[in-house]
Amino acid sequence: MTTQTTPVIQKRARKNVPTEQHLDLMQLSRHLDDAEQARLAGLTQHLQQTVRPAVIEPWNAEEFPDRLLPGLAALGLGETLVDGSSPLFQGLAHAAIARADVSLSALLGIHNELIIGTIQQLGSEDQRQRWLPRLRSLEAIGAFCLTEPEHGSDIAGGLATSATLSDGEWQIRGSKRWIGAGTMADIALVWARDTADGQIKGFLVPTGTPGYRASKIEGKTGLRIMQNADVELDVTVPEDAILPGATSFSVTNDLLMSSRAWVGWQAVGAQQALFDIASGYARQREQFGTPLASFQLIQSTLAHVAGNLAVSTALMGELSRLQEEGALTMLRASLAKATLTRLARESAAAAREILGGNGILSTHEIAKVAADIEALYTYEGTHSINMLIAGRELTGMSAFV
Numbered sequence: 001m002t003t004q005t006t007p008v009i010q011k012r013a014r015k016n017v018p019t020e021q022h023l024d025l026m027q028l029s030r031h032l033d034d035a036e037q038a039r040l041a042g043l044t045q046h047l048q049q050t051v052r053p054a055v056i057e058p059w060n061a062e063e064f065p066d067r068l069l070p071g072l073a074a075l076g077l078g079e080t081l082v083d084g085s086s087p088l089f090q091g092l093a094h095a096a097i098a099r100a101d102v103s104l105s106a107l108l109g110i111h112n113e114l115i116i117g118t119i120q121q122l123g124s125e126d127q128r129q130r131w132l133p134r135l136r137s138l139e140a141i142g143a144f145c146l147t148e149p150e151h152g153s154d155i156a157g158g159l160a161t162s163a164t165l166s167d168g169e170w171q172i173r174g175s176k177r178w179i180g181a182g183t184m185a186d187i188a189l190v191w192a193r194d195t196a197d198g199q200i201k202g203f204l205v206p207t208g209t210p211g212y213r214a215s216k217i218e219g220k221t222g223l224r225i226m227q228n229a230d231v232e233l234d235v236t237v238p239e240d241a242i243l244p245g246a247t248s249f250s251v252t253n254d255l256l257m258s259s260r261a262w263v264g265w266q267a268v269g270a271q272q273a274l275f276d277i278a279s280g281y282a283r284q285r286e287q288f289g290t291p292l293a294s295f296q297l298i299q300s301t302l303a304h305v306a307g308n309l310a311v312s313t314a315l316m317g318e319l320s321r322l323q324e325e326g327a328l329t330m331l332r333a334s335l336a337k338a339t340l341t342r343l344a345r346e347s348a349a350a351a352r353e354i355l356g357g358n359g360i361l362s363t364h365e366i367a368k369v370a371a372d373i374e375a376l377y378t379y380e381g382t383h384s385i386n387m388l389i390a391g392r393e394l395t396g397m398s399a400f401v
Helices: 032-052 055-061 065-076 087-100 102-122 123-135 250-282 295-323 330-354 354-361 366-378 383-395
Strands: 140-147 163-167 169-179 189-195 199-204 213-217 228-236
Touching: 032 055, 032 065, 065 228, 087 102, 087 250, 087 295, 102 189, 102 250, 140 169, 140 213, 140 228, 163 295, 169 189, 169 199, 169 383, 189 228, 189 354, 199 228, 250 295, 250 330, 250 366, 295 330, 330 354, 330 366, 330 383, 354 366, 366 383
Parallel strands: 140 189, 163 189
Antiparallel strands: 163 169, 169 228, 189 199, 213 228
């Protein structure tokens, strides 16, 4: 008579599995040429080794780490929109910055997409010559002044800041809110309604102009490095402060559409950070004498986060191809922004749980990333507004009041 014994399931020994190969599961970077691949690798190394560890304390203190700007400028991150790089490289660079810190990616994204982009496309030759060299080198920072205290989603119809032309000068009066870099910017790109024709127009206002007042918004739970501000305007600027190509709000559609696509890349980078942090912790942290990464529930959660990241990366890769072909549409951009920030939010909850109690400490980074994702979910059009924009495009009927 033979005796049968229940087999003992042996858990595999811990392996030092490289994380980097999992952050680009769709291998998008293979579509870059050799020079852009090398550039992406170089800036990723700087962002991970120098920037990422240097932003935790500024995030805790709600301070901006000015000392990091020269290094970012040296990598050309102040001018990616106009340096001839491919849309895919620009997107992957945005993701790499967001992986290191979402606030810095917000600053550099707005700087490229909305400040440099607007001046390049809609500014005069004199305005381009005066401001673009300093902006491209990050010697100057811009603030995009659109949202107002009482007007966010309805800004196109409700914008109240006024601009009146009198005796060769523009008198601009009003209030703006949630203005990124508003307290530290050198130039403010202000959107105001011309009292003569009722059109919303763009103006370049140096922040040293008398009557420009910016106060930092305190107590944010996300994007704590970004110096968002309430801005009060009672300024007088020369007649040529107006952007000649920005004489109606409709001209901003392409800029805002591209900006929504950029937020999709931020969501990719934030998810890369989530997977990087959670998987690294799970491999190193031991419970019951074995690494967390060897447990089924942890592996399932990591696979879930990796799946969301892979889907997000693939979508943005296709979006960059369409962008290069001039086929980006508001439907595509809005769906990308809404869908990817939703997936990022979902992954943040799952990844944070892997860290247990340590998951609520900013020093372990996962809570920091999760809090910043809440801002991504809301800005550049809330999730609901972007879904309604997409719904309008899909049905031909507007659900907006």
